Amino acid sequence: MEKLANAGRSFYGTGIAGLGIQQFIDAGFRPVIMAPSPSWIHETPVWAYLTGAFLIFSGALIAINKKIKPVWMLLGVLLFFFFLAFHVPYLLFINENSPRHLGLWTDPLKELALSGGALIMAGSFLDDNSENKANLIRLGSICFSIMLIAFGLDHFYYAGFVATLVPSWVPGHLFWTYFAGVALIGSGVAIILKIKLSLIAMLAGIMIFLWFIFLHIPRAIAAPYFTDKGNEVTSVFESLAFSGILFVIATKTKKD
Secondary structure, three states, X not given: OXXXXXXXHHHHHHHHHHHHHHHHHHOOOXXXXXXXXXXXXXXXXXXXXXXXXXXXHHHHHHHOOOXXXXXXXXXXXXXXXXXHHHHHHHHHHHOOOHHHOHHHHHHHHHHHHHHHHHHHHHHHOOOOOOHHHHHHHHHHHHHHXXXXXXXXXXXXXXXXXXXXXXXXXXXXXXXXXXXXXXXXXXXXXXXHXXXXXXXXXXXXXXXXXXXXXXXXXXXXXXXXXXXXXXXXXXXXXXHHHHHHHHHHHHHHOOOO
């Protein structure tokens, strides 16, 4: 199980570092990291470069399983700060359509999940009987599960669109759309309520890792980077990171 935990940390760290590299390629923030407002933070690439450098640095440390808890904690705090200080105010007070459209919360909830992932990674290296370990992984798991539940609901609210994302060679696009929606909602609820936690997290991690291989990588290969603004490449890094988070939850959660 420790090998799977190491793999999960490597997946998460690689995903985080990948997002940082994209900020250098784009000379700007990825939407998952920073909201469109405030405008001043987007007017010069220096802020994106500084944030990108930290994402690469911290992601690389996590990917190689380097035990530097303060760096991992700082990553979690930074991502949560960006979520709370920029994404949430923008969607609640500036983008007047956002409260009625769950889909507009996609990037903010992804950042919340990634911030929770950093806490999970930090907690995963602590002693198995440590209360701090249990608290960090528990808090991180809740942040991550909020995203799972919301994305599961998206599969029902926007079923027609989500069905178009299913690879053409897979039959029954609408069936798999609803199936994935149920799986995401069920996984999020089960993780929060600690119902068969290790098993559910493992299965959800496998599901998202399969999406990483069969859905996101082919879509990224098919989409020229600067034509789709790098969004498909971002989805590759995000799905890899999300699967890694779930594998660490599955292997490092304290058994009750």
